[in-house]
Amino acid sequence: MPYRDVFVLFWEQVKESIEEGRFAKLTMAKTIGKPDLKNIFVRPIYSEEGFKVLVKMRYKLKETEDVENEMTLDEAFVFLKSHLKMSFWSVLLFTTTKDVTFKINKKDAGRITENLPTFRDVTQAKNDV
Template identity: 70%
Template structure:
C-alpha cells in the first residue's frame, strides 16, 4: 500500500482525536536534507462551528519568521500532504490517550506505530 493511503488512515485517527477531545498536538519531524523548514506543528483551536487547528511552520534560520495559519481539518490535511517524503519522513500525533507515529522509509513504505501518551491534557493554541 502506498504511503499516501496509509496517511489517510493516520489522518482518520487525527480526526477522531479532535472529535473526542483528546487531540493535543501533531508534529512533522525528521527533515530530509538540511532545509530551512525545521518543523510543522498543528495545535487545536477552540471553535464552536467547525474543528479548527493552528498550523505553525518553524524555520531553522532566525532570519525567516515562523508562519501560522488557521484552518479546518480538511484544509490542514491538504496543506500537510505535499510535505510528506519531500520535506519530512515522520508525523507524530500526540493525544491524551496515546501517541501515534506515521513514518515513511527511504523506499516509500509507511508504518504506523502507537506508544504511551506524552500529554495528559489538551491545551488550546492561542492566535496573536
C-alpha cells in the first residue's frame, strides 16, 4: 500500500492513543542522506485549553539549537507528513500499551509493525518557548 495511505492508518493509532490517554511520545527517525535535522520528537501537552503537542526538532550539529513549537494535533500531522520521505524513513509511536512503527521502503510502500511498550507512564512536555 502507498506510504501516504499507510501513514493515515498509523495516524489513526496516534489519535486513538491520545483519546485513551496512552500517548507517551512520537519520534521521527532514520534520516535520508545527510540532513542537518537529526530527529523530530513529539510530546503531549494536556491543558484546560485542550490537547496540544510540543514538536521538537533536534539537529546534528551541537551549535544548532533545538527548535520547539507547540501545535494542535492536526498541525502536527501536516508538519510530520511533510518530512516523510524528504527527511525521514520511519516514525515511532510510543504508548503505554504498545510501540507502533511506521516505515517506508524503497518502493514507496508503507508498513506498520507493533512491539511491546517502551514507556509505562505518560510524561507531559515542558515547553521552554
